[in-house]
Amino acid sequence: MTLLPLLFAIYVEGDDRDLAERLKRREPAAMGELYDRYGKLAYSLIYRIVRDTGVAEDLVQETFLRVWNRAQGFDAERGALGPWLLAVARNRAIDYVRSSGGKMTRGALELEAAEHPTVFVNFEADVLSQDRARRVRGAMDRLNENQRHVIELAYFEGLSQSEMAERMGQPLGTVKTWVRTALKNLREELREKAITA
Amino acid sequence: MTCDELRDQYELYALGVLDAAERAELDEHLHREGDPCIEGVRHARELVSSLASLAPQSPPPARLRNKVTGLVAEPKRMWSWTLVWIAATACLAVMAVWLNTSRREEQRALARALLDVQSRKVELARLNEAFALMNDPAAKQLVFGEGAPKPRGRVFVNPKQGVLLLASNLTPAPSGKIYEMWIIPKGGKPLPAGLFQSQPNGTAMYLREGAVDVATTGAIAVTLEPEAGSQAPTTTPLIVAAL
Numbered sequence: 001m002t003l004l005p006l007l008f009a010i011y012v013e014g015d016d017r018d019l020a021e022r023l024k025r026r027e028p029a030a031m032g033e034l035y036d037r038y039g040k041l042a043y044s045l046i047y048r049i050v051r052d053t054g055v056a057e058d059l060v061q062e063t064f065l066r067v068w069n070r071a072q073g074f075d076a077e078r079g080a081l082g083p084w085l086l087a088v089a090r091n092r093a094i095d096y097v098r099s100s101g102g103k104m105t106r107g108a109l110e111l112e113a114a115e116h117p118t119v120f121v122n123f124e125a126d127v128l129s130q131d132r133a134r135r136v137r138g139a140m141d142r143l144n145e146n147q148r149h150v151i152e153l154a155y156f157e158g159l160s161q162s163e164m165a166e167r168m169g170q171p172l173g174t175v176k177t178w179v180r181t182a183l184k185n186l187r188e189e190l191r192e193k194a195i196t197a
Numbered sequence: 198m199t200c201d202e203l204r205d206q207y208e209l210y211a212l213g214v215l216d217a218a219e220r221a222e223l224d225e226h227l228h229r230e231g232d233p234c235i236e237g238v239r240h241a242r243e244l245v246s247s248l249a250s251l252a253p254q255s256p257p258p259a260r261l262r263n264k265v266t267g268l269v270a271e272p273k274r275m276w277s278w279t280l281v282w283i284a285a286t287a288c289l290a291v292m293a294v295w296l297n298t299s300r301r302e303e304q305r306a307l308a309r310a311l312l313d314v315q316s317r318k319v320e321l322a323r324l325n326e327a328f329a330l331m332n333d334p335a336a337k338q339l340v341f342g343e344g345a346p347k348p349r350g351r352v353f354v355n356p357k358q359g360v361l362l363l364a365s366n367l368t369p370a371p372s373g374k375i376y377e378m379w380i381i382p383k384g385g386k387p388l389p390a391g392l393f394q395s396q397p398n399g400t401a402m403y404l405r406e407g408a409v410d411v412a413t414t415g416a417i418a419v420t421l422e423p424e425a426g427s428q429a430p431t432t433t434p435l436i437v438a439a440l
Binding site: 026028031032035036039040041043044045047048050051052053054055056057058059060061062064065068069080082083086087090091095096099100114119120122123124127128132133136137140151152154155156158159160161162179180183184186187190 | 205208209212213214215216239240242243244245246247248249250251252253254255256257258261262264265266268269270278282309312313315316319322323370375391392393394396403404424
């Protein structure tokens with residue numbers, strides 16, 4: 001069992017590195033492999049945010065095309081392809097929801113910085129592994145209802161703490177405490193489990 | 198502020214939900230070589246990446262893979278996309294020069310307009326598909342909810358292209374719920390035909406692509422379901438349009 005994460009890291013990291021190189025060479029077949037590897041996760045994430053199958057399909061296409069067009073700036077040796085693609089997917093979906101709801105979206109320059117491929121380097125290899133996903137869900141289950149709710153509002157709706165306070169009808173200080181405690185618990189639980197795994 | 202004081206903000210920064218002033222302060226640290234905040238934000242980004250696993254698994258339609266690979270497979274289409282990106286890049290470059298000489302408020306307004314155009318392009322593509330389905334002589338038009346105070350509108354059933362629903366007075370589904378369309382065969386069990394949400398103003402347009410056997414279909418219906426969707430209706434239909 002102890003060798004499993006290591007084997008996973010070597011196998012998956014190696015594959016992603018090769019795939020990233022092929023994307024940089026603009027090999028059309030690499031797009032299919034990229035979709036096979038991350039399409040379901042990207043669609044699930046986008047659909048959870050926009051809750052409309054037609055819009056989700058359009059935004060998945062926009063996400064993959066964006067990654068394809070920006071792969072030249074990706075560091076295939078040190079970069080984390082999956083986390084980068086999912087960050088692009090999340091940003092597309094949140095901006096769609098905010099713009100269709102008449103809310104102010106994030107500025108183009110800010111968005112550009114948040115999903116720039118150089119941001120996603122030196123990540124642990126297991127960030128998107130099944131085991132880590134189970135640990136994240138377990139850690140979320142152990143948060144109380146308010147703490148869980150603020151994390152979902154931040155991740156799936158991109159709300160700032162002020163917007164969360166307004167949405168929940170709670171004082172800003174209370175919301176900040178819930179956010180801080182929730183993130184601290186998540187951080188510590190994931191770190192503890194990673195050490196004991 | 199010191200890195201110790203900024204530690205609680207690492208994940209919020211990675212989530213992109215910090216206010217502008219807080220973000221700018223952390224940005225300053227991230228531009229300093231060897232600053233401890235850099236490693237902290239990297240860990241935070243890993244944590245945020247892992248949160249994607251909280252989204253319930255929703256299988257994408259099989260056609261989506263072809264659509265994605267088709268974006269880069271056909272030389273003709275690739276060329277047209279290249280043109281689009283060249284044009285978009287040129288526009289952005291011109292705008293970047295303009296933005297540098299304008300006030301911050303004007304920058305925000307422009308960025309909003311750009312994103313608005315993007316979302317309108319998505320809407321336009323969906324409308325084009327809907328018009329094509331409606332204008333086909335083979336399409337059959339059904340009316341529902343006439344004279345009723347709650348959801349009313351029309352359903353177009355096109356044997357080759359699919360089913361199009363246009364509704365008004367359809368309140369947005371509450372948190373944790375979603376609308377689900379059903380194709381009900383004559384004398385058979387309802388078949389799930391996709392999930393959708395209505396707009397804040399109560400209007401909804403949903404297109405379920407794919408062939409429909411009009412001769413064996415008895416009705417099109419819509420129910421309110423849990424957000425992951427259901428294999429069989431669990432609530433009384435809000436909309437029923439009989440063929």
